Amino acid sequence: MAEFFDMGGFGNYIWGSYGFAVICLGWLNYASWRKAKTKAEQLAILQSGTHASPKTSE
Amino acid sequence: MFDYFANPSRFMRIANRLLLPLVILSVITGIIGLYLGLFFAPADYQQGDAVRIIYIHVPSAWLALFGYVGLGLCGLFYVVWRHPLADIAARAIAPVGAVFALLTLVTGALWGKPMWGAWWVWDARLTSMLILFFFYLGFIALANGFDRAERGSRPAALLALVGMINVPIVKFSVDWWNTLHQPASLLRSGGPAIDSSMLTPLILTLIAAHAYFAILVILRMRALLTERRLAALMLRPGGD
Numbered sequence: 575m576a577e578f579f580d581m582g583g584f585g586n587y588i589w590g591s592y593g594f595a596v597i598c599l600g601w602l603n604y605a606s607w608r609k610a611k612t613k614a615e616q617l618a619i620l621q622s623g624t625h626a627s628p629k630t631s632e
Numbered sequence: 633m634f635d636y637f638a639n640p641s642r643f644m645r646i647a648n649r650l651l652l653p654l655v656i657l658s659v660i661t662g663i664i665g666l667y668l669g670l671f672f673a674p675a676d677y678q679q680g681d682a683v684r685i686i687y688i689h690v691p692s693a694w695l696a697l698f699g700y701v702g703l704g705l706c707g708l709f710y711v712v713w714r715h716p717l718a719d720i721a722a723r724a725i726a727p728v729g730a731v732f733a734l735l736t737l738v739t740g741a742l743w744g745k746p747m748w749g750a751w752w753v754w755d756a757r758l759t760s761m762l763i764l765f766f767f768y769l770g771f772i773a774l775a776n777g778f779d780r781a782e783r784g785s786r787p788a789a790l791l792a793l794v795g796m797i798n799v800p801i802v803k804f805s806v807d808w809w810n811t812l813h814q815p816a817s818l819l820r821s822g823g824p825a826i827d828s829s830m831l832t833p834l835i836l837t838l839i840a841a842h843a844y845f846a847i848l849v850i851l852r853m854r855a856l857l858t859e860r861r862l863a864a865l866m867l868r869p870g871g872d
Contacts, residue, residue, distance in 0.1 A: 605839040613858035
């Protein structure tokens, strides 16, 4: 197992590359999902608010 | 056909339907590709195990480049037809492409240090890739640099178009100049110059990266379209 992680002496470079890729792509994925979700929630709140407004004015 | 897909809500309906198959495709090809690449593909006779960095470096580089072609085409559609969906797509592509370009540069440096003895050299391929990354950053800065988002769309689209000149330079830099970076191994005349034991995981990770790129762009387009609808609702008389 240690031999696998050592990668013939290139372990730091290889796992550094894979680690950086996981962090970057993971963060981008999380940020994109969160933004899409937050905006959809905001829209839902605003739309329910605008639909409700005529009733409240009655 | 262009008009058919250019309708934002129709486009998003189709894109949302594609999301799950893309997630499945990306996960399956990514897991198999990385498993084969890390466990089964042999070490290179010159590079040793360091060659395994290609399974991230090459897909990242392809997506950085393809992403920019997408950005440039969106820029063209926006400048010529002023279609808002082209602007939305470009704004969604830019940060994703920028991250892939950054990944290309960083993984390239991590490969370069043990192989070339240097993190960075001012070689034509590396320099043109760095310029591509700066074009992405320039697009993001210009597109978001105005109080009203739409005001930045046209200058950003024009910048995206100007940056297209760099795309063939990145691709052919290894043929036009005597670079330290090796020439193309996949898209070359005479077919791929890689053994199938390394080619299979590379093709799988390439498919995974393309699907992942598409997922991220769809998600960002969805968020941007919702943001535009929110802004329109807020501006409507009677809206907050």
